[in-house]
Amino acid sequence: MIASNKLLPVITIDKWHQFNMFALSLKLFATCPYSLQISGRRKHRHSWASTAAYACSIHSVDTISAPAFIAVDGPAACGKGTLAKSLALKFNLKHLDTGLLYRAIGYKALQLSIPFDNKEWLVQLSSRLSSLDLSEPGLRSDDVATAASKISIIPGVREALNAYSRQFSSTMHPNSQGTILDGRDVGTVLCPDAHVKLFLTASAEVRARRRLQELVLKGMLKEGDVDARDAMYERVLEDLKERDQRDTSRSTAPLRAAEDAHTLDTTHMSAVEVVTEAERIVMKACPWLKKEQ
Numbered sequence: 001m002i003a004s005n006k007l008l009p010v011i012t013i014d015k016w017h018q019f020n021m022f023a024l025s026l027k028l029f030a031t032c033p034y035s036l037q038i039s040g041r042r043k044h045r046h047s048w049a050s051t052a053a054y055a056c057s058i059h060s061v062d063t064i065s066a067p068a069f070i071a072v073d074g075p076a077a078c079g080k081g082t083l084a085k086s087l088a089l090k091f092n093l094k095h096l097d098t099g100l101l102y103r104a105i106g107y108k109a110l111q112l113s114i115p116f117d118n119k120e121w122l123v124q125l126s127s128r129l130s131s132l133d134l135s136e137p138g139l140r141s142d143d144v145a146t147a148a149s150k151i152s153i154i155p156g157v158r159e160a161l162n163a164y165s166r167q168f169s170s171t172m173h174p175n176s177q178g179t180i181l182d183g184r185d186v187g188t189v190l191c192p193d194a195h196v197k198l199f200l201t202a203s204a205e206v207r208a209r210r211r212l213q214e215l216v217l218k219g220m221l222k223e224g225d226v227d228a229r230d231a232m233y234e235r236v237l238e239d240l241k242e243r244d245q246r247d248t249s250r251s252t253a254p255l256r257a258a259e260d261a262h263t264l265d266t267t268h269m270s271a272v273e274v275v276t277e278a279e280r281i282v283m284k285a286c287p288w289l290k291k292e293q
């Protein structure tokens, strides 16, 4: 589980303020929603007056950065990645598509002809995952998605990949206001105390059409070739349904909405409408976040 300070965002201050700040923080708690965390970096003792001035300045001048954590989950092609990337840009959040981690291991398993039931090897591969593995161009194919889904049922693989996600989330990025992860179990397992949990859905038919349109845009399918299009649609739809079934029925971290998630059915929503609604939810839950654009 990734720790996020749900109730009170944290700011870090000097250890030497400890005594003064204890009393002062009681005062601040009454007027501002930020908690104070003590750390040791500076070596000077500060007077009550300077401490109060410092505290007033951080209270009134908007210099507090509060790490927000946003979880986006849902089935294949519901629009998780599109939404997460857009929110990451808007609020300057670090973004990780956790599906890519599973795809990277699925891809390696296919390349190295490792059977999907060889748990030992797959767990080893997972514990050695590096960020370079995530830029492999072949990760987006449907075969790799199916492989990812098959290896994702192995608890040891999930543990190793969760460790990667936690490491990503705890790494500081300059000016970042927090983290957004998208996947299947972010709100339920990886960060059950995320500030905002968004669960996207859409009918399987609409999701299959979205994937088909991607293939047209990539030049892998001709728009006018109706027969090829229909045959591909049926295949994509079948793959999606099969993957949904596997992802929702596995015993470890199955795909499901967290009880406190905001569910958005995107079947009849444009990508812009989804972002607008999600942004409203985020701003309500994390009013301290500043919009970058």
Ligand SMILES: Nc1ncnc2c1ncn2[C@@H]1O[C@H](COP(=O)(O)OP(=O)(O)O)[C@@H](O)[C@H]1O
Residues within 6 Å of the ligand: 074, 075, 076, 077, 078, 079, 080, 081, 082, 083, 210, 211, 214, 266, 269, 270, 271, 272, 274
């Ligand atoms: N609300 C939407 N309406 C129509 N198309 C969408 C919507 N959201 C995303 N898309 C498109 O659907 C495809 C799948 O979206 P993506 O964000 O990759 O889904 P996921 O990350 O859930 O697999 C992409 O081509 C994307 O541009």
Ligand SMILES: Nc1ccn([C@@H]2O[C@H](COP(=O)(O)OP(=O)(O)O)[C@@H](O)[C@H]2O)c(=O)n1
Residues within 6 Å of the ligand: 075, 076, 077, 078, 098, 099, 100, 102, 103, 145, 148, 149, 150, 152, 182, 183, 184, 185, 186, 243, 247
């Ligand atoms: N947090 C996650 C993310 C992905 N996965 C698995 O990885 C597969 C590929 O995930 P993905 O997010 O890249 O798939 P799409 O939604 O992009 O089609 C999923 O079908 C899941 O089986 C998972 O189990 N847990």
